[in-house]
Amino acid sequence: MEVLVIANGKNDLPINEQIRAKEVLVVGPKGEQVGVKNIKDALTLASYANLDLVLISPNANPPVCKVMDYNKFRYEKQKKQKEALKKQKASRSELKEFRLSPTIDVGDFETKLRNVIKYLEKGDRIKVSVRFRGRQMAHTELGEEVLMRFSSKLEEYADIQEKPKLEGRQMTMLLVPKKDKK
Numbered sequence: 001m002e003v004l005v006i007a008n009g010k011n012d013l014p015i016n017e018q019i020r021a022k023e024v025l026v027v028g029p030k031g032e033q034v035g036v037k038n039i040k041d042a043l044t045l046a047s048y049a050n051l052d053l054v055l056i057s058p059n060a061n062p063p064v065c066k067v068m069d070y071n072k073f074r075y076e077k078q079k080k081q082k083e084a085l086k087k088q089k090a091s092r093s094e095l096k097e098f099r100l101s102p103t104i105d106v107g108d109f110e111t112k113l114r115n116v117i118k119y120l121e122k123g124d125r126i127k128v129s130v131r132f133r134g135r136q137m138a139h140t141e142l143g144e145e146v147l148m149r150f151s152s153k154l155e156e157y158a159d160i161q162e163k164p165k166l167e168g169r170q171m172t173m174l175l176v177p178k179k180d181k182k
Contacts, residue, residue, distance in 0.1 A: 014055040015070050016043060024065040027056070036062055097127040100150065102142040109146075113153055116175075120157045126175040133169070143171045151175065 014020075019039060026034040026042045029051060037045070046053040046067045054073065057064040096119045098112055116126050128150055130143035147164040154175065162174035 012074075013070075014058070015052045016046070019053065019055045019063075019065065021055075021058075021063045023062045024053075024055075025060070025062050026053075027064060027066040029067050034067075042067075094124045095127055096124050097129060100128060100130050100143075100146055102130055102132060102136055102139065102146055104146060109150070113150070116150075116154065117157055120154070120175070120177045123177050125161070125177070126158065127172055128175065129170050129172045131170050137169065140166055140171060147171060147173045 021039060023036055023038050024042050026037050026045065028034050029049060034045070042053050042065060049067060051067050052070040053065050054068055054070055055063055056066050096116075098116055100109075100112060104112075116128070119126060128147060130146055132140060132143060136142070144164050151158070151160055151173065157178060158175040159178055160173065161176045162172070164171050164173040
């Protein structure tokens, strides 16, 4: 009889000789209930099928064991965890900040636009801010004009989540990627 010795970590289930119960309720590989058997008979049944006896529910009376390929079970479990982690990461978008000035030149403006489009296509949210220095505070309308021009160029890529608002010496606007982009 083949005995698998697997390091019993926090998430691992007891298998084969690691099971300490005298009698167990055995569930077959296809999910059918085999019945209550003593541990030796259950191990023999699993070894004839070239599978492992895995303790699924240790707190039940009698404990429930399933005949299955344990390595395949662990692989499937890890695969599901990785998928769940990927979905969690995909749903969590990052916030990227881009700083403009009220007197930004055309070339710089276009470069910032191209960079913002890349991040929007990845699904990130964008915070665009215009910082006013010294006497520029007297002309905040220039900053708002720059932000509105920026958002109008990005109409096909993004929606405005927060309209431009002045906070101290900085005017900010929040953009989110469009849902129905092609």
